[in-house]
Amino acid sequence: MITDLPRHAGTPAPHPASEPTASESGAPTFPALGRPGAIGDLQIRNRVVKSPQATATANQDGSVTARTVDHYRRLGEGGIGLVMVEYSYVDDDASKAIHNQIGISRREHVAGLGWLADVVRSTGAKVGIQIAHGGRQKFLGTPPMKSASGSSWSEAEAVEGHRPVPMTTEEIHQLVQDFGAAAARAHDARFDLVEVHAGHGYLITNFLSPHTNDRTDEYGGSFENRARILLEIVDEIRQRVPWDFPLSVRLSVVDYEPDGITIDETVRLARLLQEHGVDVIHASGGHHALMEWEVSPWFMPRALHKWGWEQIRDAVDIPVIASGSLVSPEVAEEILAADSADFVSLGRAMLADPDWTAKALGGRRAEITPCIRCNDGCLHRGLNAGRSSGCSVNPNLNEERSFPLELTDRPAEIAVVGGGIAGMRSAALLYDRGHRVTLFEPDRLGGALRFTRQWTSKTDLRALVDHLESEVTRRGILVLPVRAGLDDLAGFDEIVLATGAPDRVAKVEIAGDASPTSPTLVSPTDITGDTVVIGGGFSGCDCALRIARECPNAKVTLVEQHEDLLSGDEVFTDAIALPGLLSQADVRVRTATRALSVAADHVIVETPNGSERLPAQTVVIAAGRAPAGDDFADALRTRGQAVTVIGSADRPGRVFDAIHSAYFAGRRL
Known part of the structure; x- marks a missing residue:
């Protein structure tokens, strides 16, 4: 279910109580998702687009690595129609925004990019690349930081204390040329499409938004002036690449600043972009200073920019790609079936499960590992910490070849004690490796997260609990409704304790x-x-x-x-x-x-x-959780049994810790 939001919405609308089912038979089908589509002359096998997201897997000089290629290969293998490679910097001056970002600023980048494009295309997916300038959102914090004006973003300024400086007219003209040259390199590398990033608070948005543009020359003031740089970039690209090479522009429907971009201006801009030869509008919203609108977490509604992209779609004759917390096949299907947009773009959902598309279209809906919109693995412990992006529910993200699951050559009788997140993930993984698994859980599966089934605002987390329970059920794993004691566990070769952590006793x-x-x-x-x-x-x-x-x-x-x-x-x-x-x-x-x-x-x-x-x-x-005691594990070990402690039973943490602990422990048994 999707809730429309007004312009510059304040309090987010509540989440739906449950996901709608797609068929009465119990086997969801998503015909709109599976329809072939086209952007210009580019034929795409379905309506699913992987949103461009930074991975920080490139070399320091911007060249792609085997990790980069493996990541995008895996996405293509998952059945996605169009894989959009992450934002890539267009010059060697100030456009690089983040550590280990892909570069497209020099001819030396083309060979690696061509490798990447060929590998993705070999999977049957089409592949595009996004080109960008970081502007005031230069996460590196290093000079030079250049923007439309001196308006600073506090988070970037805090890194090293530098503020952006307004670009000169000559620098703007050079940047236009740089974008054109970068697009030509994308064509030379044999990408199927190139996309200009003109949203999310990066440089072009710094010009588009009155919130960040106080210039008084021909690039500031009126809408026409603020839009000038983007239109000049589009014109330059159209001169540099063939007309049958599709050009996309990603726009924020609004930036959600009270004095920022309005939807009326975005609609006008979309019409102008179509007139200047743009083939598709990729619509999302927000910027980094209002992160909840750009990478919307669990407490924000799904499809939160729908109200905006529909106004763009009504105004143009080119396709519109919808983006922003679409998350589930039901939400994505509803958008396409209602002609709300022409394509759907998902980012974090594909990090959580690169097979999202194949499972949705193949009648395997329940097998999709859902994104819980926690922003923990991908951002908080990933990019924000200076690492490559990760995922709370997918330990293999950006390590697609590093941690494979292999069948064991010594099948064992394994007891998993505790049916929470860690226990369910562990039981399914150990079963897949060929072990004989018994899961002990005296209550309904879900552990400490059983409560999510009662609260509509916990839709995302509840989806994970239901998915893991389904994974245990479909494997036929024996679940005993018993609070396991020492006698119950006698005879098992291995014991995995996933009993969670007790609530901390408050001093009240x-x-x-x-x-x-x-x-x-x-x-x-x-x-x-x-x-x-x-x-x-x-x-x-x-x-x-x-x-x-x-x-x-x-x-x-x-x-x-x-x-x-x-x-x-x-x-x-x-x-x-x-x-x-x-x-x-x-x-x-x-x-x-x-x-x-x-x-x-x-x-x-x-x-x-x-x-x-x-x-x-x-x-x-709500006093938090205390460390679990070791008495039970010690008693088992004293009588000679092998014990592995995972999840919060080992150390209280979040979903990230539970899933990763279960996964890596399970690989070792």
Whole structure:
């Protein structure tokens, strides 16, 4: 299901309660996704496009590596119609934005790019490449940093303290030539398409948006002036490459800044681009200073730019590619079936499962490993940390040849104890390697994340839980509804403990008539009236937000003893956005406030001004998780059994840690 958003939407719309089914037979089909399509004269086998996303797998000089080629080969093998290679810098002056970015600025880059293009095309997919200039979003932070004007993005400025300088007219003219030369190199490398990145806050957007363009010359001021550089680039490219070589432009429908790009200007621009020879508009939205609109996390709606790309599509006669948290085949199919767009573009979903397309079109919907939109592996622990991009749910990302799963030559009887994320992933992996697996779980599969099935705002995470449960079920793995004890595990060759981590005991006095709950146990049906959530880390903030959004009769107060919320190692998009979302949801946030005691109908807190009584019909204690004890594992080892501890039972963490722990431990057994 897709929810339309107004221009410059404020509070995101809620998620759908569940994914719609595509057929009554239980075997989803997605006919619109599977239809062949065309961009100009380029014939494409289906309507699925892999969005360009930085991988940081190139050499420092911008040349592609075997890792780069393996990554894109794997995407092509997954059945995608058009694979768009990540943004590539066009000059050796200021356009390189990120470490280990692909370059297309010199003739020396063409040989490697040609290798990459040929390999992807050999899979049956078409392949394009995006060309770009980083502008003020130069993540490297190194000089020179050049933009339309001196408007700075604080994150880039903070790296080394440098601010962007306005480009001179001569530099603009040279850059136009550089884009044209880069497009010609893409053609020489035998790519099927080239795309100019004119969205997401990079250089061209710096010119398009009044928010970042205060120039007074012919490249600033009016819409016509701000659009001039892009139109000159398009004209230059059209002079440098054959007319049957498709040209795409990626636009942000808006940048979501109050004084920024408007949808009316974007529609006008799209018409002009068509007149100047552009073959397709690739529509997404936002920029890095408003990351939640560009790489929208779990708390944002899916297909959040639909309201904008539809206005573009109504105004032009060329195809429009829709982009922005499409995530699932159901959402993508709905867009195409409704003629909302001509193609659908997915990024993180393809990182999570490069076989997304083949599984969707092959009647294997339940086998798709879903993107949970956490931004943890790809960005927080990946590119933001100076590494190559990774993925919380796909440990093989950008290491496609490094960690294969191989059949064991010594099949063993293995017990997996605990049916949470780590346990289910481990059980399926060990089964695939040829072991005989028994999974012990006294409750329904899902572990600590069972709660996601009750909350509509946890759609993405619930999809992962349901997928992993389906993977266990379709393999026929024996699941015993038993809390495994020492006697139950006698006779197994190997034991994998995935029993999770207990909730940390809060330093709060709890009266005998009180019954506080935890973020993973609280249900929407439990919530009545005044609700106090104790703990302002991610778990507490997430819990307070979903209660406020989904329980209309609740009045939520969030209590945190420190001065700030989310003061731990939180994923950056969560840390940036959650405080504002809590405010929008009317959650009363009390920082520098320590909970002292919990009673049946109230909580006593200590504030800088003294103690205070907060009314509370429901109390949720979000104190985090404590390290699990080693007693059970030690007892098993003492009697001579081989034990491997994974997931939060080994070390409390996030989904990334659970999946990666299960995967790499499973390869060793």
